[in-house]
Amino acid sequence: MSLSFVAAPRGGASAHPRSVPRHPVVETLRPYLADPDVTDVFVNGDGALFIDRGRGIARIDGWSVDAAAARDLAVGLIALGGRHLDDATPCADVRWDGGIRVHAVLPPIACAGTTISIRLPGTGVPDLDDLGRRGAFDAATGDRLAGLVAGRENVLVTGATGAGKTTLLAALLGRVPPHERIVTIEDVAELRIAHPHHVRLEARQANLEGVGAIPLGRLLREALRMRPDRLVVGECRGEEVRELLTALNTGHDGGAGTVHASGLDEVPARLEALGALAGMDDRALARQVVSAIGAVVHIERGADGIRRVTGIARPVLDGDRLGMRVRS
The missing domain is CATH 3.30.450.90 (Beta-Lactamase)
Structure with missing residues (x-):
């Protein structure tokens, strides 16, 4: 598949110094x-x-x-x-x-x-048009990505640590119509979106006594009570994948999330591993994913430090297991 996303340097005319604590x-x-x-x-x-x-x-x-x-x-x-x-x-x-x-x-x-x-977070808010003007993708690819948002596809952005999953997801969410309510759930609140109705929820670690933790799964259940038009999980790392798939299978179209994976061909195994943590067998996980996720967008960072989208795929059933089919 011929498709390339190149993340431009953070600097430039629009860049400004990052806010750092005075200590x-x-x-x-x-x-x-x-x-x-x-x-x-x-x-x-x-x-x-x-x-x-x-x-x-x-x-x-x-x-x-x-x-x-x-x-x-x-x-x-x-x-x-x-x-x-x-x-x-x-x-x-x-x-x-x-x-x-x-x-x-x-x-x-x-x-x-x-x-x-x-x-360190970027000093600006990612924008899909800006990424296109910087040569991140051609007009046809930009229309394709924007079409996923406009068509209310549930999108899963995948990639390794530091590949640019959050940047790409934030740029896509910037295309959500302003009258819609976005609720984002993250381990650490990193998503910054150019949108007027964005509710941010952040997980909390346990205190020194080992109490007070609020994990992603709990936040996801709370978010479902907040009437989100778009429900977003910054990264599924464990059993919360069950709640996310359940939510996206019950009318919450246009949602999104990210999952750590080194390549598109590794996404099924990664999701199966997360499903196992949630008590889901491979057959149940595959059917939930195929029903819930409309597109998987994979981004990689090469040895040269450049981030590129290397594929867009659709989850499919391969017998009783989960597979991926490249979207044309």
Whole structure:
């Protein structure tokens, strides 16, 4: 299939510095966190700093911290998100205001030393027309993608971590008519949509006592009571796939979600694995998916750092199992 989506760099005339918390612990990383072109920042166990500007990960020469400073940095960054990081809780994940995600792991869990991973949101709102003008796809492909939204197809966007699933999904949702109500459910609220009626729900982790967690499955059930015209799950990672498929099979057309998969041919196995977590056998899962999902759009990030849509498929039954058929 000849189809290409190339994600343009985040910079340019419309880019602006990213909002970063004003706190001393952030200062050593501020130039990279505020850069609108940077998508990821990493501090490795050896104290080295790496960043990704959308074209692959590169080391920052001359930047380093010792083991004690790396630990203090990780503890401080996690504290900014309201959580605690210490020997008793050596792994933590938080979201700062503005959507910056910070994950940290202390030794000895991180064998080589403290490891910090920071995911940075874009500084603009993705727009399907803008992606087309940047050469992301031709007019025919743009019409095709917009047609999925206008036709109220339930769309599943698939790809690996960092492939651009959220960006593409947000651009598609920007085409939803303004009189419709979009309810989005995410582990970490990242979707930013150019739409006047967007309700955002975010899962909550348990507190230090291990209580208070609100998982995606619970949020999905709550969202069904909010009369959504478009129901969106940022990423299905477990048993909530059952609730999503049930919802999309009961009149909630025009919904969407994302699932982690390395290729279109791996999507059936991935969905079967999620279905197993929800107590669904392969036969039941296949029939639910074929009935609920109208199109699967797969996006990949190549070795050169460029993100491309590599296929659009339709779920089909292959005997009693789930299969994929490329949409012409």
